Amino acid sequence: MKIYETLISELKNEPNFVSDENDFKKWVVIDKARIYDKELLEILLKNDELKNEFFVKVDNVFVFKQDYFIQFLEAKKYLDDSYTKFKNKIGLTINNKFLNQQNDVSLIWPYKDCVLEGGASRDEMKKDEIFFNEILARDEITQLFDSKVLTNYNCYGATPPRKFNRNKNGVITDNLIIKGNNLLVLHSLKKEFANRVKLIYIDPPYNTGNDSFKYNDNFNHATWLTFMKNRLEVAKQLLRNDGVIFVQISNTSSSIKESPEIGYLQVLLDEIFGRKNYISIITWKKKGNPSNTDGALGTITESILFYAKNSDTIKAIIEYYKREYKYTDEHGDYNLELPLKTDEGDYKRESMKFEINTSKGKFTPPIGKRWTYGEVVIKDIINQSKFTIVNDKFYIKKYREDYSLGDNKRKNNLLLDCGSLKSAKNHLSALGFNREEFDTPKPEELIKEIIEIATQPSDIVLDFHLGSGTTATVAHKMNRQYIGIEQMDYIETIAVERLKKVIEGEQGGISKAVKWKGGGNFIYLELKKYNENFIECIQKAKTKDDILEIWQNIKEKSFINYNLDIKAQDENSVEFKKLSLDEQKRHLCEILDKNQLYVNLSSLNDKEFECSDEEKEITKAFYKTYEG
Numbered sequence: 001m002k003i004y005e006t007l008i009s010e011l012k013n014e015p016n017f018v019s020d021e022n023d024f025k026k027w028v029v030i031d032k033a034r035i036y037d038k039e040l041l042e043i044l045l046k047n048d049e050l051k052n053e054f055f056v057k058v059d060n061v062f063v064f065k066q067d068y069f070i071q072f073l074e075a076k077k078y079l080d081d082s083y084t085k086f087k088n089k090i091g092l093t094i095n096n097k098f099l100n101q102q103n104d105v106s107l108i109w110p111y112k113d114c115v116l117e118g119g120a121s122r123d124e125m126k127k128d129e130i131f132f133n134e135i136l137a138r139d140e141i142t143q144l145f146d147s148k149v150l151t152n153y154n155c156y157g158a159t160p161p162r163k164f165n166r167n168k169n170g171v172i173t174d175n176l177i178i179k180g181n182n183l184l185v186l187h188s189l190k191k192e193f194a195n196r197v198k199l200i201y202i203d204p205p206y207n208t209g210n211d212s213f214k215y216n217d218n219f220n221h222a223t224w225l226t227f228m229k230n231r232l233e234v235a236k237q238l239l240r241n242d243g244v245i246f247v248q249i250s251n252t253s254s255s256i257k258e259s260p261e262i263g264y265l266q267v268l269l270d271e272i273f274g275r276k277n278y279i280s281i282i283t284w285k286k287k288g289n290p291s292n293t294d295g296a297l298g299t300i301t302e303s304i305l306f307y308a309k310n311s312d313t314i315k316a317i318i319e320y321y322k323r324e325y326k327y328t329d330e331h332g333d334y335n336l337e338l339p340l341k342t343d344e345g346d347y348k349r350e351s352m353k354f355e356i357n358t359s360k361g362k363f364t365p366p367i368g369k370r371w372t373y374g375e376v377v378i379k380d381i382i383n384q385s386k387f388t389i390v391n392d393k394f395y396i397k398k399y400r401e402d403y404s405l406g407d408n409k410r411k412n413n414l415l416l417d418c419g420s421l422k423s424a425k426n427h428l429s430a431l432g433f434n435r436e437e438f439d440t441p442k443p444e445e446l447i448k449e450i451i452e453i454a455t456q457p458s459d460i461v462l463d464f465h466l467g468s469g470t471t472a473t474v475a476h477k478m479n480r481q482y483i484g485i486e487q488m489d490y491i492e493t494i495a496v497e498r499l500k501k502v503i504e505g506e507q508g509g510i511s512k513a514v515k516w517k518g519g520g521n522f523i524y525l526e527l528k529k530y531n532e533n534f535i536e537c538i539q540k541a542k543t544k545d546d547i548l549e550i551w552q553n554i555k556e557k558s559f560i561n562y563n564l565d566i567k568a569q570d571e572n573s574v575e576f577k578k579l580s581l582d583e584q585k586r587h588l589c590e591i592l593d594k595n596q597l598y599v600n601l602s603s604l605n606d607k608e609f610e611c612s613d614e615e616k617e618i619t620k621a622f623y624k625t626y627e628g
Contacts, residue, residue, distance in 0.1 A: 003053055004072075010047050014039065026073055031138060033069050044069075105136045105144070106227040107181065107594060135226060136594055144594060145187040147601040148180070149528040149611055153618045156496070157503040157521030163621035164523070170624065171196055173458075175482050175520070177472065177496060180527030182464040182485045184598060186234045188527065189483070191623055197238045197483075198459035199246070201450055201471055203442055204228065206250040206261065224261060225268060231464065232272050238462065242313035244279070244454045245269075247305045248442070262303055269307050279306040279318060284415045284446055287422060304450070317453060327397070334397040336390065339378075343370040356394055358382055363394040419443025427508045428468060431501060433494050441467065444509030447474040455480055469495030473509065476502050477516045496524055525622075528599040528615060531592045534558050538585050544577065547584045554588065559596035 008024055011017045016039075017025050032040040041064060044050045054069045055062040136144070155174075164172045172192055178185050205224075235245065247269065249262045270278065282304040308314050325333035343353065343365070352370040356363045356378055365371055371378065373396075381387055386397045424443035447470055451461060457479040463471035466484035469491075475482035476499060486495060505511075505518025529536075534557075537550050555566060569576070569591075576584065599609045601623065604616055611619075 003049065006047065006049055007072075010043055010050060011040075014043060030070055030073055033064075033066055033073075035137065036064060036066070104226050105138070105141060105183070105230050106223060107134050107136065107183065107597075134590065134594070135223065140594070142595050143600050143602075144184065144597070147188045147191055147623060148184060149599040149601060149604055149609070149615055150525045150619045150622055151528040151612075151615045152179075152524070152526040153614070154524045155521060156500055156524065157519070163617075172622070173481060175472070175476065175522035177466070177469075177484045177486075177491065177499070177522055177524045178526070179486060179491050179524075180598065181487050181532075183231055183234070185485045185527060186231060186238065186464055190234070190237060193238050193460070193462075193483070195238070195240055196460055197462045198240055198243050198456075199451065199454045199480075200235055200239065200243070200462045200464075201246045201248075201447065202235075202463060202465045203248040203467065204231075204465045221261070221264070225264060228265065229268060229272070232269065235462070235464065236272060236309060239309040241310050243309045244314060244317070245273070245307050245309075246282075246450050246454075247307075248284075249303055249305060251301060251303055252299055262305075266305055269305055273307040273309065277308045277311045279308055279311065279314075281305055282415060284418060285420070287420050329397075331386075331397075332399050334399040336388070336395040337372075337398050338393060339372040339396050340365055340369045341372050343368055356382070358387065358389075358394070360389045361392075415446065415449060417445075418449050419445035424470070428498075430508055431498060431506065433468065433498065442470050444470060444474050444477075445513075447471050448478065448510045448513070451475060451478055451480060466491065466495055469498045472522070473498055473502050476520055476522070477510060477514050482522075492524075525618070528609075528611065530596050530599050530609065531558055531594070532597045534592060535589055535597070538588050541581070541585065544581055544584060547581065547588065548577075551588060554592070559593040561591050561593050564591050 011029060012022070012024060017029055019025055029040065044054055044064075045062060051062065054065050054072075056065060057063075165174050167173050180188075232245075232247075239245065247265065249265050250260055251262060252260055266278075266281075283301050284304060285300060286302050287300050308317075311318060325335055327334050327336070341352075343349065349370050352372075352374065353365055354371070354375055356371075373381075381396055386399070388395050388397060420443060421440055423445075424441040427444070428441055451474060455461060459480055461471065461475040461480045461482045462485075463482070464485040466472065466486040469484060472482045472484040472495065484491075484495060499522055502516075503518060503520055503522075505516065507516070510516070534550065534554055537553075538547070541547050541550060554560065560566065576587070579587065599611065601619065603609050604611055604619055
């Protein structure tokens, strides 16, 4: 019998490795192999053929050839009498394992009173902040992604009864701002909003090394990719079939020895959304000129990766970014534009009715029309020979890479006049939010452009890295339904307060452009915390004495990892006290059971979690288990 058939035959005798349909659960076995699962190793060792194949004998001890075993199982086909794989894979890898085969989950917590601020580009903006990042194996996860109990309901701008407005399909139509770990909030939204969201825009941490997203383990490349993968996978489930996602990312890295994450992010998005669903990379000019301290090319722009859930459903949008060009000359592909506009009413401009002089004749706009561009631009077009005469009319050659002419932003990949970092920061300051957390906010004009590209009024817009609340602010002013997610405390002091000003009719940002007069409402909610409460206490601890007190509370009230020996922990208290404060914090965070960070919906009526009547009412209403 071939070795592969022997292996499958033996493993199928274990019920945990077989589905209800008697299919072999290959990836379950692979995950078990990665953690040297005792049950799996015993099965392999009992069969001499498998033992000889997947173990090496060292001093009468059999050592498991883990990498070889995993590679063997991952291969789709085998030669009759060998174990040679004849498949090739291309993709992102972590420790020689493909990222799309990784089932790890990345969770994050800041230790101190600080924020996750992506996109900072100057060394002097580094802050003395310490973060804690933990990677969980899937085998450790039992209830982490279950729907969570909701608490702290508050409706701003209106006072409806304590349940949610829904459309004829039963879907919530209220704007939502939700505080909690964004990965877990996204999973909690699946029951209500799977296949409902039209647009996702996120401005995640860039992992440039210059931003303040600095982890104890340096939030390295592999961890960042895992962090992004977890969240993008569930985000895709929330998108409508004709939904789209825009992911903002830096073009630069802090080190000339390392490339920025943009290329890796694009490969990751290819794997999750499919290469055929790539639409475009949009370039946004975030500031005027690079400063002397930038130290890298490309620092005046950032990129926005644009993908569809199903590109076949958004052909109208794709036309903006994948245009067909009818003509070609020595300068490249181009189309023709007749540069005329109506010269009536608000569009009337006497100064735009000048005579154009070319080597092929003179041209003036016909009655009732004016030129689209001014004299300086037209002269530049003529000097560069970017024009032609067709049927005695003056036409401009619009080249594939020529994005500098006219107000055709949405037909281009380059956004030149959609606000800047400076203008956005000044706008926040004018609203009274002059805090260092948001030194790199995105301007409302940029988000307006994205929302206009992808949505219609009442479509749902999601931002799960809400930050200062720009996406929600713009969506509110543009009559789009929105969901904003943020785990930091400033969601209440900045994002919520900013949206309250929007309801009152503030006139900054895009307000005048969209004729905003105020109004509307939004609902604020939080995931009900449990072990997360202890993590927040650990974050705020100032001394080692504080940590020891927290440890006592953890022993009495928290859920601790099942494999922790509390007695041994106390017996080694002398060694624990020798650790630095940050090491003590990290250790206590690690021993908490992450499946119990927040209260699961299944525990709503469990007395141990002390859910109030109000929490029960809101939670049941949100998940449509509430009647009356």
